[in-house]
Amino acid sequence: AQKITQTQPGMFVQEKEAVTLDCTYDTSDPSYGLFWYKQPSSGEMIFLIYQGSYDQQNATEGRYSLNFQKARKSANLVISASQLGDSAMYFCAMRVILTGGFKTIFGAGTRLFVKA
Amino acid sequence: ETGVTQSPTHLIKTRGQQVTLRCSSQSGHNTVSWYQQALGQGPQFIFQYYREEENGRGNFPPRFSGLQFPNYSSELNVNALELDDSALYLCASSLAGKNYGYTFGSGTRLTVV
Numbered sequence: 001a002q003k004i005t006q007t008q009p010g011m012f013v014q015e016k017e018a019v020t021l022d023c024t025y026d027t028s029d030p031s032y033g034l035f036w037y038k039q040p041s042s043g044e045m046i047f048l049i050y051q052g053s054y055d056q057q058n059a060t061e062g063r064y065s066l067n068f069q070k071a072r073k074s075a076n077l078v079i080s081a082s083q084l085g086d087s088a089m090y091f092c093a094m095r096v097i098l099t100g101g102f103k104t105i106f107g108a109g110t111r112l113f114v115k116a
Numbered sequence: 117e118t119g120v121t122q123s124p125t126h127l128i129k130t131r132g133q134q135v136t137l138r139c140s141s142q143s144g145h146n147t148v149s150w151y152q153q154a155l156g157q158g159p160q161f162i163f164q165y166y167r168e169e170e171n172g173r174g175n176f177p178p179r180f181s182g183l184q185f186p187n188y189s190s191e192l193n194v195n196a197l198e199l200d201d202s203a204l205y206l207c208a209s210s211l212a213g214k215n216y217g218y219t220f221g222s223g224t225r226l227t228v229v
Contacts, residue, residue, distance in 0.1 A: 044220055045208070046220075098172045101172035102164060102171070103174060106158035108157060108158045
């Protein structure tokens with residue numbers, strides 16, 4: 001079954017420190033995409049970073065990097081130099097191919113709290 | 117460029133009624149997806165439209181239906197509302213073939229009483 005698992009319901013990090021949010025996925029498809037989104041309390045989902053299943057290098061976008069370990073089926077998000085504005089829900093997601101199209105599966109999310 | 121806009125922002129309906137939620141895609145995007153997000157959970161994929169055709173569907177019953185229009189705006193229709201349909205409904209647009217994430221709207225909060 002295709003599934004995303006985020007095992008950390010909540011995480012605390014000190015401002016200016018780095019934090020890793022865990023994500024494991026399950027799919028038998030050779031082609032898939034992995035995403036991380038941020039959802040502040042206002043509700044909108046904000047795209048952070050993308051990793052394709054065939055990408056050889058880990059994706060980076062500013063302070064965000066994705067630690068992609070294909071054999072372990074993990075796609076952890078690393079946020080460097082945490083800021084107070086990083087406090088939010090973070091969702092890991094996987095896009096998989098359906099007959100005739102695609103679907104994106106989201107994990108249950110991790111709530112990140114950044115302490116001053 | 118404009119983002120994704122959804123209307124209405126909040127809605128209260130009675131069990132058994134029907135509801136239509138609307139979404140305007142980001143300029144230049146040709147794919148729209150709808151998600152249901154219950155409180156404290158991750159979004160659940162309802163369906164996706166590309167060039168006015170449904171090209172992906174999650175585990176939702178047929179009373180959840182949709183449309184995509186030539187200008188790439190979209191509607192989500194839910195018939196015979198149930199209490200469990202109470203959730204945040206998110207619309208997301210993207211450009212097919214591009215490997216970047218969706219642009220999401222701020223959602224419609226539906227409460228069924």
